[in-house]
Amino acid sequence: MVTAVSGANATTTTATNSTSSSSNGMISSDFETFLVMLTAQLENQDPLNPVESSDYAVQLATFSGVEQQVKTNNLLETLSAQMGLVGVGQYASWVGMDARAAAPSWFDGSSPITLSPNPVSGADGAVLVVSDADGNVVERTAISATTDTLEWNGTATDGSTYPEGLYTFQLESYSGDELLSTDVVETYTRITEAQGSANGAVLLLEGGTMISVGDITALR
Structure with a gap:
């Protein structure tokens, strides 16, 4: 069951979430393959027609270059992780606040x-669809096509209370009987922890949902 709420105050914040990829695994694999090949060449060369010293020089230079590239990538990976930890400090103050995001929200059995x-634009009616953590639809409620915030108190039509757990909310927008769009509804959920990762800071929400900082559209 949902209840309309008048003008909720929220501080909007935006952030970008940088992404990076590492080829360290591939480089390490090539490095090991190079060692095996060079060792096999040394063990199986014809003693009457040995490899020219100049050829060995080229191979050893290649060996050194690959080794240096592996070390460089390991260093960059370490620096990236450290930068992620530094980013956590910026969001430590967010812990305990409610974040608005298009993510599953935790219902504790009592708190709305x-x-x-x-x-969507042009909609004159809407239906709120509520699903549990298993994806089962537990409620469909007709609501006004408005952007006003609503309170979902977890009460079924028979008066019983839904069990605690994660719930996902979707909004079906209608024009008359025509379905225009189905979109995930943003909800406010308590931030319980800020963590660092190689891709930047991430936030843990109540109920265990993990989101990036860039997924948050408002705080309160």
Whole structure:
């Protein structure tokens, strides 16, 4: 069951989430392959027609270059992880606040969940669809096509309370009987932890959902 809420105050924040990829595994594999090949060449060369010293010089130079590239990538990976930890400090103050994001929200069995629906342009009606952690639809409720925040109190039509757990909310936007769009509804969920990763800071929400900083559209 949902209840309309008048003007909720929220501080909007934006952030970017940088992504990076590492070829360290591939380089390490090539490095090991190079060692095996060079060793096999030394063991099986014809003693009457040995490899020219100039050829060995070239191979050893290649060996050195590959080794240096592996070390460089390991260093970059370490620096990236350290930068991720530094980023955590910026978001430590967010722990304990409610973040608005298009992510599953935790229902504790009593405290209502604040929803921030966003029906598409041209919609004159909407249906809120609530699903549990297993993807089962537990509720479909007709609501106004409005961007006003709503409170979902977890009460079924028979008066019983849904069990605690993660719930996902979707909004079906209608024009008359025509379905225009189905979109995930943003919800407010408590931030319990900030963590660092190679790709930057990530936030752990109540209930165990992990999101990137860039997924958050508002705080309160």
